[in-house]
Amino acid sequence: MRVSVPAAISVRGLTMAYGDYVVMRDLDFDIHPGDIFIIMGGSGCGKSTLMRNMVGLEEPAAGEVFHGGKSFTRADEIERRRMLRSFGVMYQGGALWTAMTLAENVGLPLGEYTELSAAEIREVAVLKLALVGLRGFEDHLPSEISGGMQKRAAIARAMALDPAILFLDEPSAGLDPISARLLDDLILELRASLGTTVVIVTHELASIFTVADDSVFLDPASKTMLAVGNPRELRDHGDPRVRRFLTRGEDTSEGRALA
Amino acid sequence: MAVSGISCERGADGLLLVRLTGTFRLAGHLPDFEGVRRQLASAPPRRLAYDASAVEDWDGALVARLLTFEETCTAARVEVDRAGLPEGLRRLLELAQAVPEKEGARRSARHVPLLERVGSATLRLRDGTTVFIGFVGEAGLSVGRMVRGQARFRRSDFFLLLEQCGGQALPIVTLISFLVGLILAFVGAIQLEQFGAEIYVANLVGIAMVREMGAMMGAIIMAGRTGAAFAAQLGTMRVTQEIDALETLGLAPFDFLVLPRMLALSLMMPLLTLYADFVGIAGGAFVSVTMLDIGPQQYWDQTASAIGLDDFVVGLVKSSVFGVLVAIAGCLRGSQCGNSSAAVGQAATSAVVTGIVLVIVADAIFTVIFNAIGV
Ligand SMILES: Nc1ncnc2c1ncn2[C@@H]1O[C@H](COP(=O)(O)OP(=O)(O)O)[C@@H](O)[C@H]1O
Ligand SMILES: [Mg+2]
Numbered sequence: 001m002r003v004s005v006p007a008a009i010s011v012r013g014l015t016m017a018y019g020d021y022v023v024m025r026d027l028d029f030d031i032h033p034g035d036i037f038i039i040m041g042g043s044g045c046g047k048s049t050l051m052r053n054m055v056g057l058e059e060p061a062a063g064e065v066f067h068g069g070k071s072f073t074r075a076d077e078i079e080r081r082r083m084l085r086s087f088g089v090m091y092q093g094g095a096l097w098t099a100m101t102l103a104e105n106v107g108l109p110l111g112e113y114t115e116l117s118a119a120e121i122r123e124v125a126v127l128k129l130a131l132v133g134l135r136g137f138e139d140h141l142p143s144e145i146s147g148g149m150q151k152r153a154a155i156a157r158a159m160a161l162d163p164a165i166l167f168l169d170e171p172s173a174g175l176d177p178i179s180a181r182l183l184d185d186l187i188l189e190l191r192a193s194l195g196t197t198v199v200i201v202t203h204e205l206a207s208i209f210t211v212a213d214d215s216v217f218l219d220p221a222s223k224t225m226l227a228v229g230n231p232r233e234l235r236d237h238g239d240p241r242v243r244r245f246l247t248r249g250e251d252t253s254e255g256r257a258l259a
Numbered sequence: 260m261a262v263s264g265i266s267c268e269r270g271a272d273g274l275l276l277v278r279l280t281g282t283f284r285l286a287g288h289l290p291d292f293e294g295v296r297r298q299l300a301s302a303p304p305r306r307l308a309y310d311a312s313a314v315e316d317w318d319g320a321l322v323a324r325l326l327t328f329e330e331t332c333t334a335a336r337v338e339v340d341r342a343g344l345p346e347g348l349r350r351l352l353e354l355a356q357a358v359p360e361k362e363g364a365r366r367s368a369r370h371v372p373l374l375e376r377v378g379s380a381t382l383r384l385r386d387g388t389t390v391f392i393g394f395v396g397e398a399g400l401s402v403g404r405m406v407r408g409q410a411r412f413r414r415s416d417f418f419l420l421l422e423q424c425g426g427q428a429l430p431i432v433t434l435i436s437f438l439v440g441l442i443l444a445f446v447g448a449i450q451l452e453q454f455g456a457e458i459y460v461a462n463l464v465g466i467a468m469v470r471e472m473g474a475m476m477g478a479i480i481m482a483g484r485t486g487a488a489f490a491a492q493l494g495t496m497r498v499t500q501e502i503d504a505l506e507t508l509g510l511a512p513f514d515f516l517v518l519p520r521m522l523a524l525s526l527m528m529p530l531l532t533l534y535a536d537f538v539g540i541a542g543g544a545f546v547s548v549t550m551l552d553i554g555p556q557q558y559w560d561q562t563a564s565a566i567g568l569d570d571f572v573v574g575l576v577k578s579s580v581f582g583v584l585v586a587i588a589g590c591l592r593g594s595q596c597g598n599s600s601a602a603v604g605q606a607a608t609s610a611v612v613t614g615i616v617l618v619i620v621a622d623a624i625f626t627v628i629f630n631a632i633g634v
Contacts, residue, residue: 052503055507056507057503057506057507081509084507084508084509085509087507089503089504089507091500091503091504092500093499094499095499095500095501095503095504096504097496097501097504097505098495098499098501099416099419108508108510109508112411112508112509112510113509157504
């Protein structure tokens with residue numbers, strides 16, 4: 001069934017580097033429309049960098065990223081802007097614009113890409129903030145709310161335009177378990193109601209097993225991906241490094257695939 | 260206390276047996292593996308094994324030394340057999356090596372020879388100039404987009420910036436300009452008194468303030484105040500990924516952040532300069548009236564006869580260019596900012612230095628040009 005639709009995102013032969021320092025090489029995977037896709041891997045292995053490559057904030061050192069079957073890497077300015085319109089991105093630190101209130105933060109993308117009036121923009125912004133549990137905080141500045149709330153506000157901003165693809169970099173890091181759980185529910189709800197494709201960088205296993213359809217596992221030692229697939233199935237993966245990650249290091253038996 | 264020691268002996272089949280005896284604790288020196296190392300270097304064995312049966316007590320000292328020692332072994336391609344080590348020690352060693360050091364992550368401080376430093380400084384200067392010219396070019400394009408109504412930034416940001424670059428700078432501009440006028444008058448008065456030409460203090464102060472010092476002091480104050488603030492704002496936005504967030508929205512960070520700052524400063528600078536001119540002249544008048552027996556009216560008439568409209572134009576043209584330069588220095592340094600809070604501090608500092616250097620160089624060029632065209 002999936003074969004006929006082009007993948008929402010295809011990563012082909014992607015090598016990422018900062019100058020001469022190669023972060024990851026030879027990444028190859030597809031993200032299918034409507035899937036919740038997890039990027040997993042230890043701290044500092046290049047998960048955020050992979051996300052930055054997928055949204056065009058870093059240029060690949062080699063390889064290409066495709067969105068909906070079209071090359072994003074080689075797209076011209078206009079095409080790129082059209083593709084950007086379909087992304088919502090939440091950065092690891094939140095990255096709210098500190099000089100604007102929460103409602104203005106969420107409203108800026110709306111003002112940029114829609115013909116809505118100021119009052120309508122505010123209405124939509126209030127709704128998006130309410131979805132992440134920030135009703136009543138519309139006129140607060142980012143510095144006036146807690147870190148976890150900033151994170152949720154950043155998610156609201158990423159959802160502002162009802163993007164086809166939502167990128168979330170460690171959305172639940174620093175959230176209390178209940179908020180983290182609510183966030184999982186929200187992600188599942190977005191997918192169910194709007195068909196949003198969600199790409200999440202996370203290492204919260206509970207969240208991974210709740211929401212994930214598909215995932216990629218990055219390994220810093222070999223500087224490439226070790227596995228692609230549903231995380232629940234990857235628990236029995238042939239590579240012990242993958243199994244250990246998904247069982248919080250409890251699986252220490254040596255490689256079954258090799259045995 | 261038993262004598263602690265490390266000895267080694269050769270066994271069959273290319274084996275080197277390292278024998279550890281006694282107590283190894285952090286209290287003393289780290290255990291000395293020199294002897295074993297020499298053995299390793301003189302005739303590399305194939306295998307290395309430990310005999311620690313005579314070790315009485317050990318702590319981190321031994322673990323630390325063994326770790327570095329085994330690195331030498333690995334480098335020399337000697338296979339190490341840890342079976343002879345105490346169980347706990349073995350586990351600690353394994354733990355210490357479990358997380359492999361990331362390739363390329365180590366930064367070693369290296370002595371750089373003078374010639375190389377000079378060379379790379381030259382290259383940096385060249386790159387820096389290229390980047391600066393590129394930034395100025397981008398600024399020109401951005402202004403072009405604004406004229407065509409394509410550049411987008413928030414009006415409310417712009418008005419805040421106007422206030423920041425204008426009204427909020429008034430107190431410091433007042434203070435500095437008044438003092439500069441005072442100093443000029445003072446120095447001038449002492450010289451001119453010798454010829455009985457005290458009244459020309461008014462000319463000196465008026466011309467100096469209007470043509471030079473008003474614009475110059477204003478620019479230096481703004482470089483320290485606003486240029487640094489711009490660099491810190493943009494630098495922080497880079498660190499917190501706020502600039503990335505603009506980019507993925509398809510908003511050009513240059514139009515959104517740099518353009519309003521450049522506009523605000525180049526609009527406010529001439530106004531501040533005009534204000535500084537008058538405050539400076541007031542400073543000169545203060546000295547003349549209190550020290551030189553020149554009446555206020557007389558001083559004012561003399562000033563009015565000394566300075567013409569062209570002097571004002573010279574000062575104002577300079578000041579708007581200085582405003583653009585200070586804004587560019589601040590925004591350029593801010594946008595080059597690295598990824599840490601220390602980098603934000605450096606960006607602010609270098610924005611001030613760059614701003615002042617640019618302003619003074621530009622002033623020198625202006626002086627030559629105005630001299631050539633005779634205004
Ligand atoms: N701007 C940068 N310049 C140079 N190296 C970077 C930069 N950002 C990240 N890195 C390096 O790239 C690697 C991957 O970083 P990142 O993608 O942030 O990891 P993760 O998100 O998986 O924790 C790290 O080793 C980090 O040091
Ligand atoms: Mg990260």
